[in-house]
Every structure is written in structure tokens, then in C-alpha cells.
């Protein structure tokens with residue numbers, strides 16, 4: 688992707704009921720280009736960047752550019768968007784060289800689900816043996 692185009696994407700900021708999400712949400716600030724991130728992939732609707740506190744040698748977060756708080760907030764009409772998150776993760780796993788050995792995809796939802804950042808994101812984790820126990 689050309690530098691010019693990625694700049695255009697970075698300038699996009701989302702509003703919900705008049706509230707500029709980049710003022711409220713750290714991942715929206717990344718989408719708006721207001722705080723730096725190590726970008727692994729981007730297109731018009733999605734962004735993937737490296738986790739600031741990686742839990743595995745490869746730890747990438749894939750997010751929609753629009754502000755969706757969590758899986759709980761997804762509408763039935765956003766099934767395609769939800770599917771794209773997984774397809775992007777699969778493609779990134781190949782690009783990152785972790786596809787052959789395997790990887791883990793995680794979406795935390797809500798406080799008891801361990802979600803800390805209230806902007807829907809899919810964790811792509813790989814490059815080490817994952818514990819078979821989830822928890």
C-alpha cells in the first residue's frame with residue numbers, strides 16, 4: 688500500500704452520537720493515527736498492530752476501524768466483519784511464519800472475559816507452545 692493511502696486511512700476518525708471515539712478509546716486513537724503502533728496489516732476497514740505487551744513471540748491485535756465495543760455489541764448485520772477478522776488473522780499467521788506450527792486466536796469479551804480495551808479485537812498469538820488449558 689502506498690504511503691499516501693495509509694495516511695488517508697490514518698486520518699479517519701469515528702463518531703458515535705457526536706462523541707469522537709478517538710477521544711475515548713485507545714484503539715480508536717491508533718486508528719486515527721494519534722498514537723503510534725507497529726502496524727502489521729491495514730486495509731480500508733481493518734487494522735492489525737503488534738501488542739505493546741506481547742504474550743508470545745508473535746502477538747498481533749486485529750481490529751475493525753469502526754468502534755465496536757466488544758463481541759457483545761456486534762449486530763447480526765456485522766457477521767461479515769466478524770468473519771473478516773478471522774480471515775485477516777489467518778493471512779497474517781502465514782505472513783508471520785507461524786501458520787505451519789499453529790497459533791491461537793483469542794477474543795476477550797467484557798470484564799469477566801478479561802477484556803481490558805473496550806474496542807473489539809482479535810489476538811493472534813504464536814511462535815511458542817501454547818498451554819492446552821485455557822484460563
Ligand code: AMP
Pocket residue numbers: 713724736737738739740741748794795801802803804805
Ligand atoms: P484485552 O485484554 O483482550 O482487552 O487485550 C488488550 C490488549 O491490548 C493487551 O494485550 C494490551 O497489551 C494491548 N494494548 C493496550 N494498549 C496498547 C497499545 N497502545 N498498543 C498495542 N497494544 C496495546
